[in-house]
Amino acid sequence: GIQVEQSPPDLILQEGANSTLRCNFSDSVNNLQWFHQNPWGQLINLFYIPSGTKQNGRLSATTVATERYSLLYISSSQTTDSGVYFCAVFFLSNTGKLIFGQGTTLQVKP
Amino acid sequence: DTEVTQTPKHLVMGMTNKKSLKCEQHMGHRAMYWYKQKAKKPPELMFVYSYEKLSINESVPSRFSPECPNSSLLNLHLHALQPEDSALYLCASSQSSVQGPEAFFGQGTRLTVV
Numbered sequence: 001g002i003q004v005e006q007s008p009p010d011l012i013l014q015e016g017a018n019s020t021l022r023c024n025f026s027d028s029v030n031n032l033q034w035f036h037q038n039p040w041g042q043l044i045n046l047f048y049i050p051s052g053t054k055q056n057g058r059l060s061a062t063t064v065a066t067e068r069y070s071l072l073y074i075s076s077s078q079t080t081d082s083g084v085y086f087c088a089v090f091f092l093s094n095t096g097k098l099i100f101g102q103g104t105t106l107q108v109k110p
Numbered sequence: 111d112t113e114v115t116q117t118p119k120h121l122v123m124g125m126t127n128k129k130s131l132k133c134e135q136h137m138g139h140r141a142m143y144w145y146k147q148k149a150k151k152p153p154e155l156m157f158v159y160s161y162e163k164l165s166i167n168e169s170v171p172s173r174f175s176p177e178c179p180n181s182s183l184l185n186l187h188l189h190a191l192q193p194e195d196s197a198l199y200l201c202a203s204s205q206s207s208v209q210g211p212e213a214f215f216g217q218g219t220r221l222t223v224v
Contacts, residue, residue: 033213041147096160
């Protein structure tokens with residue numbers, strides 16, 4: 001069936017460290033988004049990246065659609081980066097549904 | 111402006127109450143979504159409206175009743191809920207529900223059923 005898998009499920013970093021979060025998906029996609037959910041529940045758009053590479057400050061993302069994965073890079077992490085990171089996907093075969101992975105919970109320690 | 115506004119932010123209701131959650135966007139988006147999120151889980155799709163018509167219902171119990179009065183507004187009417195329905199309810203919008211456009215989420219309504 002259609003699946004979105006994220007790894008690792010949990011990640012603890014020291015402030016200043018770099019990290020890579022991974023999202024694997026089981027089928028061809030129209031859209032892939034990365035979100036950061038803050039402690040109050042707000043889902044903040046990080047990247048809209050169905051393919052290619054984008055950068056925004058200390059964050060960057062790469063999606064290789066042909067190999068069905070996406071990576072989110074966080075460099076020089078800060079305590080404010082803590083929270084849950086979700087990737088979400090619109091599959092070509094499942095039009096209209098934005099499906100979320102299980103998320104990666106990131107804790108950045110000072 | 112990429113804002114989706116949800117009200118109320120918090121809601122406590124009894125099992126016999128009737129309440130409504132509201133969602134509003136002014137981005138000209140024609141698709142709107144309701145998601146339910148339990149603690150430590152990802153958001154799960156409940157309903158999709160496309161051009162003010164219900165296009166997807168993910169087998170949601172009838173005690174949840176969605177309504178899309180116009181292209182900017184989305185309501186979720188709640189009646190006879192159970193304690194297990196306590197969750198964060200998220201609204202989202204996108205330009206359409208096909209071709210995978212970027213989706214934007216509101217800050218959510220945290221619902222507690224007592």
